[in-house]
Amino acid sequence: MIEPGYVQTFAAYNKWQNASLLAAASGLTDAQRREDRGAFFKSVHASLNHLLWADEMWMSRLAGLPRPETPFPGVEHLADWDFLVQRRAELDDFIVTWADGLAPADLAGDLVWRSALLGGEARQPRWIAVTHMFNHQAHHRGQVHALLTALGAQPNDTDLILMPRVA
Template identity: 35%
Template sequence: MRDHLLQLARYNQWANNRILDTAGDLGDAARRRDAGGFFKSIHLTLNHILVAEQIWLARWTGDPPPHKDLDVVLHEDWGHLKAARRHQDEALIALVTSQTQAQLTEVLNYKNMAGMPLKLQKGLIALHLFNHATHHRGQCHHMIHQLGGEAPVLDMPFFILGL
């Protein structure tokens, strides 16, 4: 599972960079425009991905949740948001790299945002993080297209083949 998760972490970084680069070409007004996404805009959707990951990583490490809402805006400035995203991607790769197979099968007890106690294996949590990012990147991809940008290819075979 660890090798699979590491490949997903690297793919996640690659896909995030492609979205950031393409969204960066749109300009700030377009990135902030309500384009019909669940979190309205590209900017707010990318913020949400960071918020959710920070909450999950705090659960993983046993730290208190850093945010009380999933739609908190961490970074108003595009440059800061990009830097935070790139830092987060490195942190996710480092986290997966640091885990043994046994650690990834450990069960984490946590409370969801509604306070409900739950438990899940750490490896499945990591899988969820990458799946969650893919889901919201897809929304960003659609919004880029809706705003007149050229949405990047994000298919995993392009990552694997280095295209």
């Protein structure tokens, strides 16, 4: 089982890394962000859309946010770049606030949800679902980081131990 401190650390890491990727991607043209670069979700924009969509989906399950209306995989979630950047920052703040309010009991028990991806009801220990959300973020952010680097952008290093700490 994980502790609330783990969740708080990864919520802060998620926010830090997303800000880095979005700042780096904002230096590209819209055409560069949308270009099919051969990644799993093809482009920087589509990959960031999927990541936002998935985080909204997990927060709907874990914290009661409304489910995103865009169907899986969410790559067409938000077409407007500026709105995607704004929504990402808002969601990251929400995730940090949610994590800061967790007690150990909030990570116990099972999470049950309906999953289109899995084709029906899904059930996992709540702490596994939370851990999966952060793992999923890191996975796709790594893809975006590679795409941005190949395009000449310079996002921050991704090492957790380099994350600035807030006193």
